[in-house]
Amino acid sequence: MNDVDAQIRRQSLALSASELHGSLCGWLAGGSTLKPDWLSRLLLDDSLPAPDPGSPFDRLARGTAAQIGDRDFAFELLLPESDASLAERSGALFDWCRGFVGAFGLAAGAQPPLSEEGQEALADLARLAAAQAQDEGDDSDEEALVEIEEFVRVAALLLHGDCALAARDRQRLN
Template sequence: MHDDESGWTEWDGRFSKVPDLSGPSELHGLLTGIVVVTQPPTSDEWQAILARIGFEPLPEDALRLLTEEAEDTAAALQDDTLDYAPLLPDDDHPLIERVEALANWCSGVLLGFGLTGGRIRKDEAEILHSLSDVAGLLYSDEDDDEEGEESYTDLVEFVRLIPVSLALGRERSTVASTSLLTGKPLVDAQGDALDHVDSDHDHAHTEGSDTPIVEHFNPARPS
């Protein structure tokens, strides 16, 4: 899908220069991870959430865009058509940019889910570890070939359904009833304490992977 159609162009313009944010995909992942567990936050709740994890207040137009996208995403995650998609740059962008955006999106999902204190149900640990693997992708110039393009496409199709699976059968809580605003310790989806969002830090790190398409980009991942 082209950048203008997916919303990437607008999001990139609104959020690409937000301090401490790696880019629009991370923020989209964050809101996705949150609305897997909670009802879509209001504008005031978004400002409070972002302030609590260390972001500066958003301008009104950016805040409105974030709030509306959270509502749309919450609906898409429960839609039987399974049309939910991560916000990623289109295929006109270099592969390295797309891989980095996908990794940032996965990291955002893990962070958002973890910040809510969402309960990890049976069999969900494995798919969260899969997100963690993608969040830790490493890319080299050697990956920029047809095989790399195919692996990227497979990865996107694989991870886009993970939030749908996490949302399936889960009754959404109010934002106020979760750890987003109650002052409970902030944790990521792996249960690690978070004091502040640091986009240069790998929030979701897991050793090992049985997913060949992840290993294509990440053959020598550090432990």
């Protein structure tokens, strides 16, 4: 995460590593594919250069595409470590959701082919994207955050299945 944050600062981008990862995941889940210009297309900024091979952004993109498409569910969210404060971790999770929802809409369009579960998952992610981090919490808040992180992870995989994987499967059948 630190190398992605450093790359974000070097390029003066106005988002966090978690939000960038969420955006990339939403982009892929919505059916877009990785191309050399993925960053400029994702952030809607034609002035952004394509990530250099081996750069933090390149590694993030390749790793994310491999994880989200992994049938063994190895997909993980890019969030602060568990020793970070509750406020930092919950804020990063909400940033991740904001990035995901925005990029998913960009990639999937206004009427994505979602299952009923996918529609509910997307609505829940949108609610999380609108949430604000709390400054303090107790053990029950910590447990709730872990459960929410797992929900978000599974929701992203469900939406990827509904839009990206289902579209690829339909193309193979035709």
